[in-house]
Amino acid sequence: xxxxxxxxxxxxxxxxxxxxxxxxxxxxxxxxxxxxxxxxxxxxxxxxxxxxxxxxxxxxxxxxxxxxxxxxxxxxxxxxxxxxxxxxxxxxxxxxxxxxxxxxxxxxxxxxxxxxxxxxxxxxxxxxxxxxxxxxxxxxxxxxxxxxxxxxxxxxxxxxxxxxxxxxxxxxxxxxxxxxxxxxxxxxxxxxxxxxxxxxxxxxxxxxxxxxxxxxxxxxxxxxxxxxxxxxxxxxxxxxxxxxxxxxxxxxxxxxxxxxxxxxxxxxxxxxxxxxxxxxxxxxxxxxxxxxxxxxxxxxxxxxxxxxxxxxxxxxxxxxxxxxxxxxxxxxxxxxxxxxxxxxxxxxxxxxxxxxxxxxxxxxxxxxxxxxxxxxxxxxxxxxxxxxxxxxxxxxxxxxxxxxxxxxxxxxxxxxxxxxxxxxxxxxxxxxxxxxxxxxxxxxxxxxxxxxxxxxxxxxxxxxxxxxxxxxxxxxxxxxxxxxxxxxxxxxxxxxxxxxxxxxxxxxxxxxxxxxxxxxxxxxxxxxxxxxxxxxxxxxxxxxxxxxxxxxxxxxxxxxxxxxxxxxxxxxxxxxxxxxxxxxxxxxxxxxxxxxxxxxxxxxxxxxxxxxxxxxxxxxxxxxxxxxxxxxxxxxxxxxxxxxxxxxxxxxxxxxxxxxxxxxxxxxxxxxxxxxxxxxxxxxxxxxxxxxx
Ligand SMILES: *[C@@H]1O[C@H](CO)[C@@H](O)[C@H](O)[C@H]1NC(C)=O
Ligand SMILES: *[C@@H]1O[C@H](CO)[C@@H](O)[C@H](O)[C@H]1NC(C)=O
Ligand SMILES: *[C@@H]1O[C@H](CO)[C@@H](O)[C@H](O)[C@H]1NC(C)=O
Ligand SMILES: *[C@@H]1O[C@H](CO)[C@@H](O)[C@H](O)[C@H]1NC(C)=O
Ligand SMILES: *[C@@H]1O[C@H](CO)[C@@H](O)[C@H](O)[C@H]1NC(C)=O
Ligand SMILES: *[C@@H]1O[C@H](CO)[C@@H](O)[C@H](O)[C@H]1NC(C)=O
Ligand SMILES: *[C@@H]1O[C@H](CO)[C@@H](O)[C@H](O)[C@H]1NC(C)=O
Ligand SMILES: *[C@@H]1O[C@H](CO)[C@@H](O)[C@H](O)[C@H]1NC(C)=O
Ligand SMILES: *[C@@H]1O[C@H](CO)[C@@H](O)[C@H](O)[C@H]1NC(C)=O
Ligand SMILES: *[C@@H]1O[C@H](CO)[C@@H](O)[C@H](O)[C@H]1NC(C)=O
Numbered sequence: 001x002x003x004x005x006x007x008x009x010x011x012x013x014x015x016x017x018x019x020x021x022x023x024x025x026x027x028x029x030x031x032x033x034x035x036x037x038x039x040x041x042x043x044x045x046x047x048x049x050x051x052x053x054x055x056x057x058x059x060x061x062x063x064x065x066x067x068x069x070x071x072x073x074x075x076x077x078x079x080x081x082x083x084x085x086x087x088x089x090x091x092x093x094x095x096x097x098x099x100x101x102x103x104x105x106x107x108x109x110x111x112x113x114x115x116x117x118x119x120x121x122x123x124x125x126x127x128x129x130x131x132x133x134x135x136x137x138x139x140x141x142x143x144x145x146x147x148x149x150x151x152x153x154x155x156x157x158x159x160x161x162x163x164x165x166x167x168x169x170x171x172x173x174x175x176x177x178x179x180x181x182x183x184x185x186x187x188x189x190x191x192x193x194x195x196x197x198x199x200x201x202x203x204x205x206x207x208x209x210x211x212x213x214x215x216x217x218x219x220x221x222x223x224x225x226x227x228x229x230x231x232x233x234x235x236x237x238x239x240x241x242x243x244x245x246x247x248x249x250x251x252x253x254x255x256x257x258x259x260x261x262x263x264x265x266x267x268x269x270x271x272x273x274x275x276x277x278x279x280x281x282x283x284x285x286x287x288x289x290x291x292x293x294x295x296x297x298x299x300x301x302x303x304x305x306x307x308x309x310x311x312x313x314x315x316x317x318x319x320x321x322x323x324x325x326x327x328x329x330x331x332x333x334x335x336x337x338x339x340x341x342x343x344x345x346x347x348x349x350x351x352x353x354x355x356x357x358x359x360x361x362x363x364x365x366x367x368x369x370x371x372x373x374x375x376x377x378x379x380x381x382x383x384x385x386x387x388x389x390x391x392x393x394x395x396x397x398x399x400x401x402x403x404x405x406x407x408x409x410x411x412x413x414x415x416x417x418x419x420x421x422x423x424x425x426x427x428x429x430x431x432x433x434x435x436x437x438x439x440x441x442x443x444x445x446x447x448x449x450x451x452x453x454x455x456x457x458x459x460x461x462x463x464x465x466x467x468x469x470x471x472x473x474x475x476x477x478x479x480x481x482x483x484x485x486x487x488x489x490x491x492x493x494x495x496x497x498x499x500x501x502x503x504x505x506x507x508x509x510x511x512x513x514x515x516x517x518x519x520x521x522x523x524x525x526x527x528x529x530x531x532x533x534x535x536x537x538x539x540x541x542x543x544x545x546x547x548x549x550x551x552x553x554x555x556x557x558x559x560x561x562x563x564x565x566x567x568x569x570x571x572x573x574x575x576x577x578x579x580x581x582x583x584x585x586x587x588x589x590x591x592x593x594x595x596x597x598x599x600x601x602x603x604x605x606x607x608x609x610x611x612x613x614x615x616x617x618x619x620x621x622x623x624x625x626x627x628x629x630x631x632x633x634x635x636x637x638x639x640x641x642x643x644x645x646x647x648x649x650x651x652x653x654x655x656x657x658x659x660x661x662x663x664x665x666x667x668x669x670x671x672x673x674x675x676x677x678x679x680x681x682x683x684x685x686x687x688x689x690x691x692x693x
Contacts, residue, residue: 072142076158094633101631149176165321167202177269183212214260231268234323244325253335270592275614278324338362339379364533395427457620461553467525469583473565484517532683540688561585605665
């Protein structure tokens with residue numbers, strides 16, 4: 001009642017509705033959850049080509065039978081029929097038994113369906129109408145006719161869903177897998193080189209059925225780009241905070257110069273339906289617009305990082321209205337997104353706003369190696385404003401034609417340069433800096449447990465060959481391994497010789513010297529830029545208890561990814577043949593977004609691994625409970641968990657020799673990888689305990 005009243009006031013205030021507006025239209029923009037929570041169920045096996053063989057349903061709050069059909073009609077749907085349930089009986093059995101397990105609904109008491117009641121005990125069963133039962137209040141099962149599972153499928157007739165939060169109405173939609181709210185403005189349109197602030201308008205009806213602009217990057221995007229996207233399986237009744245689900249907060253990668261929250265590989269619809277999570281993905285400012293820092297001015301950098309924190313603030317304030325539990329937010333990201341996660345783990349402005357963190361293929365290293373190609377260093381070791389300015393500032397001013405000696409005139413000049421020009425210059429700023437507010441330490445503090453670092457559970461990890469994406473494959477066949485190392489790693493022959501003489505990175509011949517040599521180089525690149533730093537991070541974090549607990553993984557199976565050398569996929573696209581597990585090729589295993597299935601193990605591993613990550617988001621431990629999996633009917637995951645055992649915490653004593661999890665089908669545990677090699681490269685496991693930067 002109150003909600004409805006609020007809505008009317010809001011709508012009238014907005015000015016688009018008058019007393020002569022037809023009732024249907026007013027209802028169409030009214031909130032969809034005024035009278036009931038909305039739960040979208042879909043039994044998702046992550047096999048996209050199988051989506052067409054499945055349907056879901058919508059569950060509404062208990063009403064007497066006489067009101068059940070009208071409740072569905074308010075969503076432009078009908079009561080689910082017995083015939084449909086019979087056709088998809090296995091799906092409904094599993095989906096509804098999970099509702100019971102989670103204590104969302106009491107399935108044994110039943111649901112109103114068309115002309116009867118559906119009960120779910122060991123099996124679904126029906127009873128026809130009786131005058132005795134019809135006064136009982138039971139939850140209602142409605143059809144869900146918006147049955148396209150594709151992330152790019154927009155709203156269809158009647159599928160929009162309106163939800164009110166903090167004074168605005170958000171009009172999203174549903175598809176086969178979740179409720180979707182795309183392009184939500186979380187901040188006011190940012191001013192250039194100023195920190196963002198929370199979206200401040202109220203009384204708005206905001207269309208959130210398509211993605212907002214991505215942030216300015218190589219030839220596209222906009223400065224008005226601070227949008228986020230939500231996929232959720234559940235919308236509580238307006239004003240209720242019951243049964244809220246854990247939240248995955250996704251920060252995209254792209255080198256702090258590219259990417260967006262609209263990447264289909266990180267679409268949250270599959271995790272929402274398969275794992276009952278709310279997924280949020282965000283945009284944040286990139287490149288010079290996100291990271292320029294100028295000494296002695298108000299332009300202190302980290303605008304992109306501050307945007308991420310503004311988005312986090314929006315989520316904390318609003319996510320309950322979309323079914324999410326603000327006390328159970330896990331921040332997660334890949335590549336620069338992982339670098340962002342690492343930054344937020346140490347940011348005084350972010351700590352306390354999330355409960356867990358997942359950093360996938362974070363970069364670092366290079367400080368003590370003297371090797372060139374240390375592209376990754378600044379992701380984990382933060383420049384001062386001066387250092388950041390020295391590598392990018394004067395170059396940007398010059399390239400933008402903003403020469404001069406008076407810095408305020410130069411900045412005024414830069415303010416006039418079109419965004420697309422700024423991010424397209426040959427030099428851009430892309431570095432997290434020690435700005436003193438968002439980042440106030442030179443690196444993440446792991447050498448001690450104190451308030452500088454979030455004391456929470458974390459997952460770090462890498463793909464087996466992250467470094468293959470950051471090594472140069474020789475353009476013409478090489479004549480010896482020394483030359484191969486030099487080309488691939490950009491080092492001189494002295495260093496190449498030292499690597500060979502260390503005997504730590506053996507060349508294994510398959511008869512293709514260029515490839516075999518590159519294979520050695522990519523191992524070194526993986527170690528020095530990813531593995532050594534990230535393994536040392538969790539090792540120190542658990543040794544000092546800076547982290548509450550930590551888990552580490554290596555992806556043994558991936559698909560596609562960042563392949564600038566065009567080395568391609570396994571022969572015949574068969575993952576049993578050799579291939580490099582590239583950087584950025586792992587997201588389908590977190591999000592369940594495989595775009596093709598090369599062999600059954602692809603699907604089974606994606607089912608298992610997404611369950612690991614989802615279990616972590618639910619409770620800070622990647623091992624899903626067998627009871628949960630059983631209630632959901634995830635037989636293949638149960639088989640994986642039973643056969644392949646536990647993913648154990650990183651234990652600083654290393655007695656178990658099982659510190660990391662090799663993710664695949666089968667998955668298995670193993671000791672830290674390349675420990676001796678990392679020591680030789682200058683990144684021993686205790687690097688951060690011995691004052692390493
Ligand atoms: C079952 O009850 C509903 C609601 O009272 C009514 O609309 C419907 O016609 C009934 N069906 C049968 C088969 O009696
Ligand atoms: C689902 O939507 C996508 C994207 O709009 C479209 O390409 C596809 O054909 C649709 N599938 C079906 C079964 O309608
Ligand atoms: C949209 O749905 C409404 C109500 O269900 C129906 O009356 C109308 O004909 C539909 N329009 C189209 C274009 O399908
Ligand atoms: C080789 O590279 C290393 C690291 O950059 C450097 O210290 C060394 O002086 C170089 N040696 C030669 C012979 O150029
Ligand atoms: C600014 O300086 C750069 C580098 O010195 C130079 O190439 C460019 O022509 C100058 N632009 C103007 C507008 O003076
Ligand atoms: C935590 O310890 C580090 C290293 O000793 C120190 O630099 C930092 O200031 C400390 N942080 C707090 C909040 O005490
Ligand atoms: C490797 O090949 C390069 C290029 O042909 C040559 O200059 C160099 O002497 C060779 N090095 C060794 C160790 O054979
Ligand atoms: C060596 O492997 C590379 C990368 O797969 C391939 O392009 C090249 O043709 C191979 N060379 C030979 C001689 O087989
Ligand atoms: C790289 O070398 C390892 C170890 O010898 C081998 O197992 C793998 O298949 C090689 N990768 C490629 C793509 O050739
Ligand atoms: C995926 O679904 C398709 C269509 O139902 C089916 O043919 C295929 O066997 C499934 N793949 C796996 C690995 O289960």
